[in-house]
Amino acid sequence: MACWNPDIEMMSKKDLDDLQLGLLKDLVRKNYERSPFYRQKMLNNNVRPEDIRTLDDVVKLPFMSKKDLRDNYPDRLFTASKREIVRYHASSGTTGKPTIVGYTRNDIEMWSESLGRALRSAGLGADDVVQVANTYGLFTGGLGFHYAAEKIGAAVVPASTGNTERQIQMIEDLGVTAMAATPSYLIYVGEVAEKIGYDLRNSTLRTGLLGAEPWSDKMRDRIQNWLGVKGINCFGASELSGPLWSECEDQCGIHLWRDIALVEIIDPETGERLGPGERGELVITMLQKEAFPIIRYRMGDITMIENDKCSCGRDHPRMMRITGRVDDMLIIRGINVFPSQVEHCLHTNPEVGNEFQIIVERRGALDDMMVKVELKPEAFTDNILELNALRERISSRLRSSLNVGAKIELVPPGSLPRFEGKAKRVVDRREI
Amino acid sequence: MDHAKYRVKQLSIFAENKPGMIAAMAKVMRDNDVNILGFSIAEGAGYGVIRVIVDKPDIAHDMLKKAGFVVKFTDVLAVEMADRPGGLYDLTDMLSRAGVNIEYGYGYRNEPCAVLIIRVEDVDAGIEKILAHGARLLDKDHFQGSCTKRP
Numbered sequence: 068m069a070c071w072n073p074d075i076e077m078m079s080k081k082d083l084d085d086l087q088l089g090l091l092k093d094l095v096r097k098n099y100e101r102s103p104f105y106r107q108k109m110l111n112n113n114v115r116p117e118d119i120r121t122l123d124d125v126v127k128l129p130f131m132s133k134k135d136l137r138d139n140y141p142d143r144l145f146t147a148s149k150r151e152i153v154r155y156h157a158s159s160g161t162t163g164k165p166t167i168v169g170y171t172r173n174d175i176e177m178w179s180e181s182l183g184r185a186l187r188s189a190g191l192g193a194d195d196v197v198q199v200a201n202t203y204g205l206f207t208g209g210l211g212f213h214y215a216a217e218k219i220g221a222a223v224v225p226a227s228t229g230n231t232e233r234q235i236q237m238i239e240d241l242g243v244t245a246m247a248a249t250p251s252y253l254i255y256v257g258e259v260a261e262k263i264g265y266d267l268r269n270s271t272l273r274t275g276l277l278g279a280e281p282w283s284d285k286m287r288d289r290i291q292n293w294l295g296v297k298g299i300n301c302f303g304a305s306e307l308s309g310p311l312w313s314e315c316e317d318q319c320g321i322h323l324w325r326d327i328a329l330v331e332i333i334d335p336e337t338g339e340r341l342g343p344g345e346r347g348e349l350v351i352t353m354l355q356k357e358a359f360p361i362i363r364y365r366m367g368d369i370t371m372i373e374n375d376k377c378s379c380g381r382d383h384p385r386m387m388r389i390t391g392r393v394d395d396m397l398i399i400r401g402i403n404v405f406p407s408q409v410e411h412c413l414h415t416n417p418e419v420g421n422e423f424q425i426i427v428e429r430r431g432a433l434d435d436m437m438v439k440v441e442l443k444p445e446a447f448t449d450n451i452l453e454l455n456a457l458r459e460r461i462s463s464r465l466r467s468s469l470n471v472g473a474k475i476e477l478v479p480p481g482s483l484p485r486f487e488g489k490a491k492r493v494v495d496r497r498e499i
Numbered sequence: 500m501d502h503a504k505y506r507v508k509q510l511s512i513f514a515e516n517k518p519g520m521i522a523a524m525a526k527v528m529r530d531n532d533v534n535i536l537g538f539s540i541a542e543g544a545g546y547g548v549i550r551v552i553v554d555k556p557d558i559a560h561d562m563l564k565k566a567g568f569v570v571k572f573t574d575v576l577a578v579e580m581a582d583r584p585g586g587l588y589d590l591t592d593m594l595s596r597a598g599v600n601i602e603y604g605y606g607y608r609n610e611p612c613a614v615l616i617i618r619v620e621d622v623d624a625g626i627e628k629i630l631a632h633g634a635r636l637l638d639k640d641h642f643q644g645s646c647t648k649r650p
Contacts (some may be wrong), residue, residue, distance in 0.1 A: 439545060442513065442569070449511035449573040449618070450602070451541055451548060458544060476545025479569050482515045 068315070068379045071187035071219055072180070075326055080382045083325045088122050090354040091329060095119050095128065098360050101146040104139060105362065125329060125352065126340055131364045133166070136306060141167040147358040157205040158305035158403065168207075168305055169358040175214065177355050178308040181327045182215030182301075186245075188315035188322060188379065189274060189299045193220030196241055196271075200234060200248040200256075201279065201401075203227045207309025208279055208401070212247040215310075221245075228252065231259045238272050239265070245274035247310075249401040250282040250290065250298065254432035257294045268295035276301050278310060279401040280434075281389060283499050287318075302386065307353055307361055312386075317378045320385025328353055330384055331363070332372050335393045343374040348393050349386070367393045397427060397493060399434045402471040406492050409438060412468040416461050418446035422483040429497040436473040438465065441480045500630075502623045504638045506574040508556040509537075509616070512549040513569040516542065524549055527566045533559045536642050537616050539605035550605070552577075552616065552642055575618045576625060577637040580606070582613045590615060590634065597628040 070076045078086070096116040098105040108129040109115065118127055136144065145152070153172050157165040170178070191197065197216040201208030209227055216223045224241055226234050234256060237243060246253060253275045260267050275290060278301035287298040302321045303310035307328070312321045323330050328351050332341045335348040349368045353361040369391040372384045397404045406425060413419050420441035428435045440461060448454060454477060462475040484491075514520040521540070528535055528551075537552035553559045556572065563570045580590040587606070594601065594617075604617040614637060619625035629636060 442546075444569045447511075447513045447569045447571060449548060449550070449571065451543055454543055454546075454548075474544075477543065478515050478545055479513050481567055 069187050069190060069192060071184040075324065076184055076188070076381055076383070078382065083382060084122060087325045087329060087354070090326060091122065091125060091352070092116070092119055094352070094354055094360070094362065098146065098362065102144065102360060104135070104144055105360065122329070125331065125363070128352075128363050130338065130350065131362055133306075133365075133367070136166045140165075142169060144360065145169050145358055146360055147171050152358050155205075156207045156210075156305055156309065165205075166306060168308070170308070171357040174308065174356055174358050177327065178211065178311065179214035179218045181308075181311045181324055182211060182303070182313070183218035184324060185301070185311070185313035185322065186215055186221070186276065187219050188381070189276070189313055190297075190316045191216070191219060191221055191245055191274060195221040195244045195274075196224060197221045197245045197247060197276075198224040198226050198234065198237060198241075198243040200226050200228060200246055200252060201310075207303070207305045208247070211303065211309035211311075212276060216245075216247075231256055232263065235260050235263070235265055238267075238270050242271040244271050245276060246272060246296075247276040247301075249280045250275070250277040250286055251280060251400065251429070251432045251434065253277060253290060253294070253296065253298075254286075257290075258432055272296055274299060276313065278302055278313075280398040281499055283388070286499050300388075302389075304366065306359075306364060307351060308356070315377065315379045315381065319377060320373055320387050322377065322381055322383045323372075323386055325383050326354060330372060330386070332370070333365075335365075335369075341371075343372055343384075346371045346390070349389075365393075367396060369393065395493060397425070397436075397495070399427065399436050399469075399471045402469065404436070404469050404471060408469060409465065409473075410492075412465050413438070413440060413461065415464065416457075418443055418457055419461065420480050422485070424483050424492055424494065426494045427497055429499070434497065436471065437476060438473050439476045439478050439483060441483055442477045444480055500627065502626050504640070505576060505626045505636045506622060507552060507577050507616070507637070507639045507642055509573045509575045509618075510551050510553065510556060510559055510563070511571050511573045512551070512563060514547050514549055516545055516547050520547070521549065523566070524551075524563065524568065527562050527568075528553065528559060531555075531558055531562045533562075537605065537607050537614070539603075541603065550603075554643060556643055573618065574622050575616050576622065576629065577641070578615045578617060578629060579612045579635040579637060580615050582608060582611065586613055587615070593632050593634055594629065597632040599625050599628050 099116045112129045114127045151171045152169040154170045156168045199212045203209030275296045275298045290298045299313050301313040331350040332347040341347045349366040351364050368389045370389045371387050376382050420443045422441045424439040426437045458475045465473045534554045539550045541548045580586045602618045606615045
């Protein structure tokens with residue numbers, strides 16, 4: 068089994084415990100000193116750095132949530148000076164305000180170290196050509212895979228998203244062996260290849276580094292059987308750095324390196340810690356980040372952790388498939404979309420009424436989002452061209468706010484379902 | 500010139516694009532003893548616009564609104580055309596020479612003449628141009644004559 072950093076990857080459980088506890092103590096002490104935000108949070112929770120004596124003491128620390136990140140936009144949580152920061156990325160925000168993540172040189176180094184180990188464990192190395200078909204730019208996917216693949220000595224094709232026929236041409240011309248993409252985009256590549264008469268099964272492409280959207284074992288089977296591409300599940304989030312972890316070749320859960328992160332599963336209602344094999348909300352503490360500390364951050368993802376040794380010999384915890392979200396976040400073509408964000412954007416149009424409904428479908432391989440919007444009675448005009456222009460205007464406003472295209476349907480006021488309790492505004496018809 | 504008498508009150512109804520919507524509209528008309536004289540449907544994305552000319556537009560308007568429809572009045576013109584081959588050509592050729600642009604329209608046969616209902620951008624200018632070119636406009640009493648109020 069290939070390793071990038073065998074000293075840590077193959078470390079015994081006991082040594083990992085010691086390593087992790089040391090890092091946790093350091094982290095808490097540093098942030099207590101450097102982060103006014105975090106010190107205040109700890110004081111509110113009646114906890115001081117010296118209270119962290121064992122790994123289990125992590126539960127004494129306060130949680131961080133997306134709200135903390137948003138309330139402190141853009142850089143009030145940063146614990147590195149502007150001079151020390153070498154890069155920024157941003158996530159899409161729920162209220163039009165994104166989360167900015169800053170990185171020191173060391174943060175970038177740890178990010179690529181973590182994902183580099185992951186790619187190596189998935190069987191990639193210096194002989195590989197990795198085509199990165201994740202978006203480059205503020206989104207962390209593109210550069211995340213780029214740096215990690217370079218780190219382990221692979222050649223990188225920085226293809227970014229789109230231009231699918233060209234992507235296929237590159238696979239052929241450069242002997243691409245792995246592609247980093249959303250699973251649905253890889254399926255789309257397969258469909259386009261089929262259409263132009265190119266058989267991916269006979270190509271050099273063997274590995275798919277897949278993530279950034281929910282997917283299932285059923286979808287993996289399809290990718291593996293139909294395209295002859297091994298589907299490796301990858302995970303990360305922009306708040307944490309970007310894509311950080313993946314499965315190994317044995318494909319039985321994502322290895323979460325214990326020197327990079329301390330991972331917990333909690334009951335999302337009570338906040339209490341759950342044990343291995345119990346399903347709950349994922350909580351992550353990033354142990355070595357410098358610019359933008361993340362301590363007991365509630366990810367919102369519902370999953371479970373297995374702590375037994377993987378068949379590959381690694382003793383790091385493994386995260387199983389994410390089966391849902393605590394909030395109502397949708398992932399459309401790899402982009403996070405909150406219904407509240409859609410609502411906010413719709414209400415900037417004076418013609419639009421209160422109710423709306425989001426319908427998500429998968430057409431072919433790609434997600435299709437449609438938003439039904441109630442028109443206010445006074446905005447109704449007999450002129451279809453004007454109504455169409457209004458529809459276009461709402462649609463383009465939504466596209467620029469969400470970073471993902473959405474079709475708009477105008478419907479009469481009162482025609483969408485009403486709710487007495489919690490509104491159910493999302494109809495997700497995707498089968499994944 | 501009395502433009503007002505040529506302005507025919509059409510009802511424009513914003514309807515969801517799903518089975519039963521036209522029937523629901525027509526039921527309101529039936530239940531209120533309103534007769535539909537002219538009728539067309541235009542489709543948008545997820546919605547349709549139903550356009551109707553009825554004998555009692557005010558009653559129809561109020562009752563549709565009460566039934567939950569989004570409805571508004573639109574002034575249209577009713578131009579007579581000859582009920583024979585070439586009738587539509589003669590009329591539209593004349594409208595084109597008169598410089599009248601039709602936004603939308605629909606026709607029906609109405610003994611002894613056929614009628615073309617049209618929506619134009621500037622209704623009063625349209626009336627003048629059409630009359631100046633010798634075409635006949637039906638006045639609104641033809642449709643909505645004696646009883647706009649329920650007796």
